[in-house]
Every structure is written in structure tokens, then in C-alpha cells.
Amino acid sequence: LFLDFVCLTDVNAEVGQATLEGFQKTYGKDNAIFSRCNVVNEADFTGVFESIKSKYGKVDILVNNAGIIEEKNWRRTIDVNLVGMMQGTYLGIENMSKEHGGDGGVIINVASSAGLQPVFFSPAYCASKFGIIGFTRSWADNPSNAHNGLRFCCLCPAFTETNMMNISENSTLSIEATKKFIEYVGVNKISTVAEGFMDLLTDETNNGAVMAVTAREGIQYKIRK
Ligand SMILES: NC(=O)c1ccc[n+]([C@@H]2O[C@H](COP(=O)([O-])OP(=O)(O)OC[C@H]3O[C@@H](n4cnc5c(N)ncnc54)[C@H](O)[C@@H]3O)[C@@H](O)[C@H]2O)c1
Numbered sequence: 001l002f003l004d005f006v007c008l009t010d011v012n013a014e015v016g017q018a019t020l021e022g023f024q025k026t027y028g029k030d031n032a033i034f035s036r037c038n039v040v041n042e043a044d045f046t047g048v049f050e051s052i053k054s055k056y057g058k059v060d061i062l063v064n065n066a067g068i069i070e071e072k073n074w075r076r077t078i079d080v081n082l083v084g085m086m087q088g089t090y091l092g093i094e095n096m097s098k099e100h101g102g103d104g105g106v107i108i109n110v111a112s113s114a115g116l117q118p119v120f121f122s123p124a125y126c127a128s129k130f131g132i133i134g135f136t137r138s139w140a141d142n143p144s145n146a147h148n149g150l151r152f153c154c155l156c157p158a159f160t161e162t163n164m165m166n167i168s169e170n171s172t173l174s175i176e177a178t179k180k181f182i183e184y185v186g187v188n189k190i191s192t193v194a195e196g197f198m199d200l201l202t203d204e205t206n207n208g209a210v211m212a213v214t215a216r217e218g219i220q221y222k223i224r225k
Contacts, residue, residue, distance in 0.1 A: 003061075004031070004056065005031055005032065005033075005052075005055070005056045006023060006027070006031065006032045006033075007032070007033050007034075007035055007048065007051070007052045007056075008020055008023065008032065008033070008034045008035075009034070009035050009036065009037040009048050009066075010034075010036070010037070010066070011036065011037065011038045011039070011066070013034075013036045016034040016036060017034055019034070020032055020033070020034040033051065033052075033055060035047065035048045035051045035052070039064075039066045039080060039084030039085070039087060039088060040079045040080055040083060040084050040087075042087060045084075045087050045088060045091055046091065049091055049095050053095070058095075058096075058102060058103060059092070059095050059096050059102070059105065060096060060102075060103055060104070060105035060106075061105055061106055061108075061201065062088065062089075062092040062096065062105070062106075062107045062108070063107075063108045063109075063110065064084070064085040064088040064089060064092075064107070064108070064109045064110065065110040066080060066081075066084055066085075067080065067081050067110065067112075067128075067164070068080050068081065068164075069122055069125045069164060070124075071121075071122055071123070071124055071125065074123075074124035077124045077125055077128055078124060078127065078128050078131075081125070081128035081129065081131075081132065082127075082128040082131040082132060082135075085109050085132050085135070086135060088107075089107055089109065089135070089136070089139065089152075092107045093107075093139075093148075093150065096149075096150060097148040097149070097150055098147065098148050098149045099144070099147070099148045102149075103149065104148060104149020104150050105149065105150065105151075106150070106151050106152075106153065106201060106204075107136075107139075107150065107151070107152050107153075108153050108154070108155055108197070108200055108201065109132050109135075109136045109152070109153070109154050109155075110132075110154075110155050110157075111129045111132040111133050111136075111154045111155065111156045111210075112125070112129040112156055112157060112158070113156050113157065113158040113212055113214060114126045114129045114130075115129030115130050115131075115132055115133045115154070115156055116133070116156055116210075116212060116222060121177075121178060121181070129156075132154065133154050133156070133210060136152050136153070136154045136210075137152075137154070137208055137210070137223070139152045140152040140153075140207050140208030141208065145207060151204070151206070151207035151208075152207060152208065153200045153206060153207070153208070153209045153210070153211070154209070154210045154211070155193070155196060155197055155200055155211055155213070156210060156211060156212045156213070156222065157188055157193045157196075157212075157213045157214075158185055158186070158188060158212070158213065158214040158215065159182050159185055159186070159187045159188060159215070160187065160188040160189075160190060160193050160213075161187055161188070161189060161190060162190065165182075165187070185214070185215070185216075186214065186215025186216055187215055188213055188214065188215050192213055192218065192219065193213050195219060196211050196213045196219040199211070199219065206221075206224060206225075207225070208223065208224075208225050209221055209223060209224045209225075210222045210223040210224075
């Protein structure tokens with residue numbers, strides 16, 4: 001796989017800028033940009049596509065990855081995880097589809113193992129991730145994909161060693177009980193999730209695929225046509 005250019009986005013400009021510097025050091029100054037975007041803000045999201053198109057001309061890979069887990073702020077969890085991902089997907093279709101002058105491509109939506117099974121201590125997060133899978137699979141089944149050149153996939157990691165594992169703020173359970181549950185399930189290495197992601201990205205025959213990544217069972221296609 002050869003990527004010409006990458007546009008990184010995040011609501012947190014500090015993190016985005018630092019990540020951009022890392023990318024530019026490795027891949028060259030002209031090969032990456034950062035565009036700040038709050039995924040719940042339609043104008044921000046439209047601006048990202050505009051800045052990509054003015055610099056690179058087109059988009060052929062879109063990854064909707066932004067996510068939060070805030071059970072006490074459950075509306076926001078739905079807004080960021082589900083509505084933000086839907087907004088990104090609609091803009092992706094508008095900009096990438098052959099019907100609209102694009103070259104087609106792939107849209108990967110990051111769900112979670114919480115999109116495949118209930119999680120009693122984070123019901124709102126779970127609802128948002130079930131929603132992502134239903135929405136993505138519905139688009140994957142759309143007959144127009146045959147001529148618009150698009151494919152749609154879901155990546156569903158279980159617990160993974162990122163900032164999201166700061167459980168003190170996130171769970172409706174006590175910290176101790178949540179830690180025990182996490183210990184029981186196990187924690188993915190980021191490199192394993194990245195390996196699964198690359199597989200989803202490069203396999204052009206996998207429209208509609210839902211891939212799980214767990215510490216116990218590794219990378220597994222849960223749905224694959
Ligand atoms: N880490 C895990 O255990 C785990 C497990 C399953 C799924 N996931 C999913 O993986 C994805 C990535 O999460 P992560 O583990 O890297 O966590 P993370 O907290 O490290 O990264 C999430 C990123 O999303 C950004 N973000 C939050 N709200 C945003 C908004 N409104 N607009 C734009 N960006 C926003 C944050 O600034 C942060 O950089 C999420 O969708 C998450 O639900 C994570």
C-alpha cells in the first residue's frame with residue numbers, strides 16, 4: 001500500500017500538531033497536514049474535506065475514529081461516537097463516490113467490541129458502537145456501491161492501551177470492579193489493532209466486513225461476505 005498524503009484531524013489541536021510533526025519527520029513535510037475538527041460540528045468537518053481537496057485534489061481513504069466514553073454525559077457520547085461518525089461517512093460519500101466525481105475508496109468506521117455485545121457498565125457507549133455497526137453495514141449493502149466504487153468496513157477492538165483506558169472518569173462501575181473486568185478480558189497492544197486495521201484497509205474484497213481484535217483471540221473477522 002502506498003499513501004501519497006495523510007490528513008490528520010482531532011478536536012485537540014495540541015495532540016494533532018504533535019502527531020503531525022512526527023508524521024512529517026518520517027514521511028516528509030509535504031506529505032501530511034493537520035486540520036482541527038470537532039466531529040459534531042458540520043462546518044468543521046466540511047472544512048477538513050475542503051482543505052484536503054485544495055491541497056491533494058481528492059480523498060480515497062476515510063477513517064472515522066474519534067470517540068469518547070462518558071456515561072454521565074451520554075448524549076455527548078452518542079453525538080461524538082455515532083452522529084460524528086455518520087456526518088463523516090456522509091461527507092466521505094459526497095466527496096469520494098464516483099457518482100459525485102470522486103475515484104471511490106474505502107470508509108473504515110471504528111466501533112468496538114462494545115458494538116458486538118452488551119457492556120453493562122457502559123450502555124451509552126455500547127449503544128453508540130452498535131449504531132456504528134448497523135449504519136456501516138447498511139451502507140455496505142447499498143447496491144449503488146457497485147458503480148460508486150465505495151466500500152465500508154468496521155473495526156471493533158476490545159480494550160486497547162490508549163488514553164481511553166483512563167477508567168476513573170469513564171465507567172458507571174467502581175474503579176476496582178472495572179479494573180477486574182478489564183483484567184479478565186485482557187488489553188490489546190496498539191500494534192495488533194494497527195495490524196488488523198491494515199488488513200481491513202488493503203483487502204479490496206471485504207466490503208461490509210466487521211473485524212474484532214481481542215487480547216485473547218487476536219484479529220478475527222466477525223462478518224465477512
Ligand atoms: N482504547 C480502547 O480500549 C478502545 C476499545 C474499543 C474501541 N475504541 C475506539 O477507538 C477509537 C479511538 O480511541 P482511542 O482508544 O485511540 O482513544 P483516545 O482517547 O486516545 O483517542 C480518541 C481521540 O478522539 C478525539 N476526540 C474526542 N472527541 C472528539 C470530537 N468531538 N471531535 C474530534 N475528535 C475527538 C480525542 O481528542 C482523542 O484524540 C474510538 O472510537 C474508541 O471508541 C477504543
